[in-house]
Amino acid sequence: MNTRKFRARLPLGAVVTAIAIGSFVLGGIVTSIWYTSEQIREAKKTGMIVGKDFTPGRQHEVSLSSSGQLQERDVPGIFRITVEVPQSDHSKKSYIVWIPDEKSYEQLNIGDSFDVGPYLVRSDE
Numbered sequence: 001m002n003t004r005k006f007r008a009r010l011p012l013g014a015v016v017t018a019i020a021i022g023s024f025v026l027g028g029i030v031t032s033i034w035y036t037s038e039q040i041r042e043a044k045k046t047g048m049i050v051g052k053d054f055t056p057g058r059q060h061e062v063s064l065s066s067s068g069q070l071q072e073r074d075v076p077g078i079f080r081i082t083v084e085v086p087q088s089d090h091s092k093k094s095y096i097v098w099i100p101d102e103k104s105y106e107q108l109n110i111g112d113s114f115d116v117g118p119y120l121v122r123s124d125e
Contacts, residue, residue, distance in 0.1 A: 044115070044117055045083075045085045045095070045115065045116040045117050046085065046113060046114070046115045046116070046117075047083045047084045047085030047086065047092075047095070047113070047114060047116065048083065048084055048111060048112070048113060048114070049081050049082070049083055049108060049109065049110050049111065049112050049113075049114050050082050050083065050084050050094070050110065051081065051082035051110065052080070052081050052082075052105070052108065052110060053078075053079075053080045053081070053082070054077055054078070054079055054080075054105070055077050055078040055080075056076065056077040057076075057077045057078070058074060058075070058076060058077070059074070059075050059077070060072065060073075060074055060075075061073055061074070061075050075101075075102075076102060078098065079098065079099040079100075079101070079102060079104075079105035080096055080097065080098055080099065081096075081097050081099060081105075081108055081114070082094055082095070082096055082097075083095045083097055083114050083116050085116060095116045097114070097116060
């Protein structure tokens, strides 16, 4: 029987190259996560409700639900609120937010904090 053992030797250049590539990839991942979280923080638009507006006018509304089904309902009018959001330059920007139903609209009060982010809004410039 042969008792010789084979020991593979890695060249120093291969080890240094592997460490450099791993560091580069890890640095790219960390940078991507940091950059994405910074964009999310800037996209958050929380402000204060400064006005409520109801425009009466009975309407028949047809909409698409999240499951893909058509929904029909009668709505008494258009429910909107105005939200002032502080900007990074210390100014305030107003957003008009359409509220989907009367129950949600009635729960909101002037002076409440409101996150504009998840709603389709129009900027009042």
